Amino acid sequence: MASAFSATKFAAHPFNTISPTSQNKPLKIPTAASPFLGSTRKLLRLTSQLNLSRRSSGSVFAVSDVVKEKKPTPTPSLLITKGEGLVLYEDMVLGRAFEDMCAQMYYRGKMFGFVHLYNGQEAVSTGFIKLLKQQDSVVSTYRDHVHALSKGVPARAVMSELFGKTTGCCRGQGGSMHMFSSEHNVIGGFAFIGEGIPVATGAAFTSKYKREVLKEADCDHVTLAFFGDGTCNNGQFYECLNMAALWKLPIVFVVENNLWAIGMSHLRATSDPEIYKKGPAFGMPGVHVDGMDVLKVREVAKEAIARARRGEGPTLVECETYRFRGHSLADPDELRDPAEKAHYAARDPIAALKKYLIENNLSGEAELKAIDKKIDELLEDAVEFADESPLPPRSQLLENVFADPKGFGIGPDGRYRCEDPKFTEGTAHV
Amino acid sequence: MAAIFQGVGAAAPLSSSPSNSFDSNKSVFSPRRSFSVSKRVSFAVVRSDGKVNLNPKGRRDQRLIPNAVATNAGSAAASKQGHELLLFEALQEGLEEEMERDPRVCVMGEDVGHYGGSYKVTKGLAKRFGDLRVLDTPIAENSFTGMGIGAAMTGLRPVIEGMNMGFLLLAFNQISNNCGMLHYTSGGQFTIPVVVRGPGGVGRQLGAEHSQRLESYFQSIPGIQMVACSTPYNAKGLMKAAIRSENPVILFEHVLLYNLKERIPDEDYICNLEEAEMVRPGEHVTILTYSRMRYHVMQAAKTLVNKGYDPEVIDIRSLKPFDLYTIGNSVKKTHRVLIVEECMRTGGIGASLTAAITENFNDYLDAPIMCLSSQDVPTPYAGTLEEVTVVQPAQIVTAVEQLCQ
Numbered sequence: 068m069a070s071a072f073s074a075t076k077f078a079a080h081p082f083n084t085i086s087p088t089s090q091n092k093p094l095k096i097p098t099a100a101s102p103f104l105g106s107t108r109k110l111l112r113l114t115s116q117l118n119l120s121r122r123s124s125g126s127v128f129a130v131s132d133v134v135k136e137k138k139p140t141p142t143p144s145l146l147i148t149k150g151e152g153l154v155l156y157e158d159m160v161l162g163r164a165f166e167d168m169c170a171q172m173y174y175r176g177k178m179f180g181f182v183h184l185y186n187g188q189e190a191v192s193t194g195f196i197k198l199l200k201q202q203d204s205v206v207s208t209y210r211d212h213v214h215a216l217s218k219g220v221p222a223r224a225v226m227s228e229l230f231g232k233t234t235g236c237c238r239g240q241g242g243s244m245h246m247f248s249s250e251h252n253v254i255g256g257f258a259f260i261g262e263g264i265p266v267a268t269g270a271a272f273t274s275k276y277k278r279e280v281l282k283e284a285d286c287d288h289v290t291l292a293f294f295g296d297g298t299c300n301n302g303q304f305y306e307c308l309n310m311a312a313l314w315k316l317p318i319v320f321v322v323e324n325n326l327w328a329i330g331m332s333h334l335r336a337t338s339d340p341e342i343y344k345k346g347p348a349f350g351m352p353g354v355h356v357d358g359m360d361v362l363k364v365r366e367v368a369k370e371a372i373a374r375a376r377r378g379e380g381p382t383l384v385e386c387e388t389y390r391f392r393g394h395s396l397a398d399p400d401e402l403r404d405p406a407e408k409a410h411y412a413a414r415d416p417i418a419a420l421k422k423y424l425i426e427n428n429l430s431g432e433a434e435l436k437a438i439d440k441k442i443d444e445l446l447e448d449a450v451e452f453a454d455e456s457p458l459p460p461r462s463q464l465l466e467n468v469f470a471d472p473k474g475f476g477i478g479p480d481g482r483y484r485c486e487d488p489k490f491t492e493g494t495a496h497v
Numbered sequence: 498m499a500a501i502f503q504g505v506g507a508a509a510p511l512s513s514s515p516s517n518s519f520d521s522n523k524s525v526f527s528p529r530r531s532f533s534v535s536k537r538v539s540f541a542v543v544r545s546d547g548k549v550n551l552n553p554k555g556r557r558d559q560r561l562i563p564n565a566v567a568t569n570a571g572s573a574a575a576s577k578q579g580h581e582l583l584l585f586e587a588l589q590e591g592l593e594e595e596m597e598r599d600p601r602v603c604v605m606g607e608d609v610g611h612y613g614g615s616y617k618v619t620k621g622l623a624k625r626f627g628d629l630r631v632l633d634t635p636i637a638e639n640s641f642t643g644m645g646i647g648a649a650m651t652g653l654r655p656v657i658e659g660m661n662m663g664f665l666l667l668a669f670n671q672i673s674n675n676c677g678m679l680h681y682t683s684g685g686q687f688t689i690p691v692v693v694r695g696p697g698g699v700g701r702q703l704g705a706e707h708s709q710r711l712e713s714y715f716q717s718i719p720g721i722q723m724v725a726c727s728t729p730y731n732a733k734g735l736m737k738a739a740i741r742s743e744n745p746v747i748l749f750e751h752v753l754l755y756n757l758k759e760r761i762p763d764e765d766y767i768c769n770l771e772e773a774e775m776v777r778p779g780e781h782v783t784i785l786t787y788s789r790m791r792y793h794v795m796q797a798a799k800t801l802v803n804k805g806y807d808p809e810v811i812d813i814r815s816l817k818p819f820d821l822y823t824i825g826n827s828v829k830k831t832h833r834v835l836i837v838e839e840c841m842r843t844g845g846i847g848a849s850l851t852a853a854i855t856e857n858f859n860d861y862l863d864a865p866i867m868c869l870s871s872q873d874v875p876t877p878y879a880g881t882l883e884e885v886t887v888v889q890p891a892q893i894v895t896a897v898e899q900l901c902q
Binding site for chain 1: 601603635639642646651653670679685690719720742744772817823825858
């Protein structure tokens with residue numbers, strides 16, 4: 068299984084600007100605010116310093132060795148075309164600008180509750196989701212605005228949902244943590260970590276079922292499950308890794324390891340912090356990739372998604388990434404070391420892609436600025452739309468509790484409750 | 498135990514006879530059938546022990562009180578004989594018919610495939626429909642329930658089995674958060690037509706953890722429906738209705754009722770998910786019950802009839818939502834209510850039902866509602882203790898006598 072991933076694809080290529088700085092730093096015993104895990108080579112040194120017991124066998128390191136080996140590439144061939152590059156750039160800028168706008172709107176009192184922003188992690192969402200078809204599914208966590216946007220949900224719909232308006236993608240009933248779209252196959256948006264992973268497994272199961280039981284021979288829909296490092300200590304994660312590998316479900320488990328679960332450092336919570344190693348334990352390849360680099364993520368994603376489409380089963384991809392903001396807008400973000408934040412700010416995926424596009428003559432400053440402006444206007448429009456949209460009326464309260472409203476039962480008068488117009492208006496006594 | 502209740506179990510009520518069955522697929526809401534009292538008179542008045550009661554000692558009038566156990570010759574006759582089977586076979590039949598009818602219906606759970614189910618409800622299905630459609634899952638309730646929910650959201654209609662209902666406590670996260678809520682939080686974009694089913698209730702010295710009644714824990718979850726089956730007839734009917742329903746339905750079966758035998762119709766029928774079942778019409782007191790306690794109530798009813806009482810027994814069947822029409826009509830007739838349930842006293846179905854009746858029909862009550870529930874105790878292993886944990890027929894008789902003073 069490890070052989071499906073060849074080293075050369077994502078070995079060092081001109082785009083790699085990252086590791087030198089971290090590798091030059093003297094290794095120190097990690098504290099709660101230690102710098103991130105870095106490349107796997109550094110990680111191995113780090114863990115050996117800590118004398119962490121490793122349960123992994125040699126074959127697991129074979130996977131990581133394959134990943135981390137930096138074989139020299141013959142000629143730097145470009146990984147993307149201009150068109151693709153611009154799509155990626157626009158998507159990441161949309162994600163970033165949208166989240167920044169969310170922060171603004173939150174502080175202006177337009178949205179409430181828990182809002183979790185994705186700044187800094189755009190490469191993972193864009194890198195994976197832009198490879199999907201419309202019928203492929205995406206399952207996320209509460210940090211789901213950008214996943215929804217990348218999958219194609221209009222910014223207007225997401226913004227309205229955040230404002231709690233009836234024109235939102237979930238009619239204002241879901242909110243920030245529950246983005247759904249049946250049209251674009253975004254299956255959530257879940258508030259509790261880990262609870263979306265079984266749902267994603269179920270979506271993948273449906274794909275396999277359609278192919279094998281319903282005989283829809285060309286059904287090769289893939290499901291992507293996005294979740295964080297904290298989730299990787301949760302039982303549902305492991306249970307689903309087992310089931311997905313057992314039945315070779317067409318799913319990719321994407322770990323957005325941003326090293327922090329609110330204020331809990333990944334290293335303080337996990338006995339073996341190398342999450343990708345847990346894949347082979349269940350019989351699927353585990354791959355580690357630099358999640359601040361959209362092109363690297365895209366290369367890994369291509370292979371993982373193709374594997375799933377071919378029916379070869381799941382893959383566990385650990386994307387090392389970082390969130391520039393706090394866990395949510397309510398998080399003061401005092402625990403993280405400013406040096407760590409600066410380290411990652413320097414690896415901003417948007418800046419990196421911009422640099423790549425310009426250096427490889429795929430685009431110019433002006434064109435990219437035009438995209439920035441276009442996104443700004445799109446967001447202005449989205450905010451305006453959301454502002455002007457109506458709030459949900461009282462009558463909407465009970466409308467979607469049941470798909471079949473007979474489920475509200477039979478009232479004392481012998482009629483189904485839902486037949487009573489006062490009931491749907493929400494004024495009837497239930 | 499099963500043999501004694503055989504006759505009782507055969508009391509298939511008026512409401513669910515095939516000619517009146519409600520097809521939940523139709524979107525037309527037909528007007529409610531009336532359980533008119535006049536129909537009672539046309540009952541066959543043959544008692545289960547052969548005698549006919551001519552001298553009722555009830556405080557009402559001197560007319561003939563129909564038998565305690567109303568054998569309904571109606572439903573079987575309407576269906577040209579029908580066929581006899583046990584309750585677990587009825588469940589299997591219902592499941593199999595629905596799987597034939599709709600290829601999207603699938604089963605998932607522990608040991609449902611090759612083993613045929615811990616109570617043989619899925620016996621033979623894996624051979625017939627294949628290992629993917631009748632999926633043997635690893636022991637991971639939370640995850641395979643979530644998987645079923647994800648599959649339902651993307652187009653399938655899974656029937657998720659909990660090997661014992663108690664195990665579904667491990668799936669509470671998925672049942673509460675996802676099963677119940679996702680239709681709402683997605684603004685109606687995704688439906689979750691799952692059926693979650695399994696055996697529960699107090700069995701024969703199974704110990705505390707295998708004797709749980711989860712209906713009280715799940716009843717507050719918005720967005721789900723709960724039904725409890727008690728006879729082969731309604732087991733098959735409810736199973737089919739639950740599978741066809743677009744809502745998530747939790748179907749509670751009882752470990753001790755799987756071997757009940759009854760003659761059920763040959764033709765296709767379903768039992769309405771939201772309706773209660775009139776087991777024995779009466780005049781003096783309304784006894785509301787469900788699942789296994791129905792049989793304890795009917796046993797007590799025999800004694801009560803001998804003593805001259807005329808209890809009306811209703812199997813509420815729909816634990817969420819309550820069928821307030823059937824219940825209300827009964828309260829308006831008898832003015833006294835006794836609830837007999839196997840749930841715990843605290844926060845159980847009986848507690849909710851008491852509240853609902855008080856809120857809606859307080860003016861019609863001549864006495865406070867009495868509720869007999871199981872003791873608030875982890876079910877003990879010892880047989881003598883287990884016996885006193887649940888409500889026994891003698892207690893029901895005493896309660897009715899107290900209520901009717």
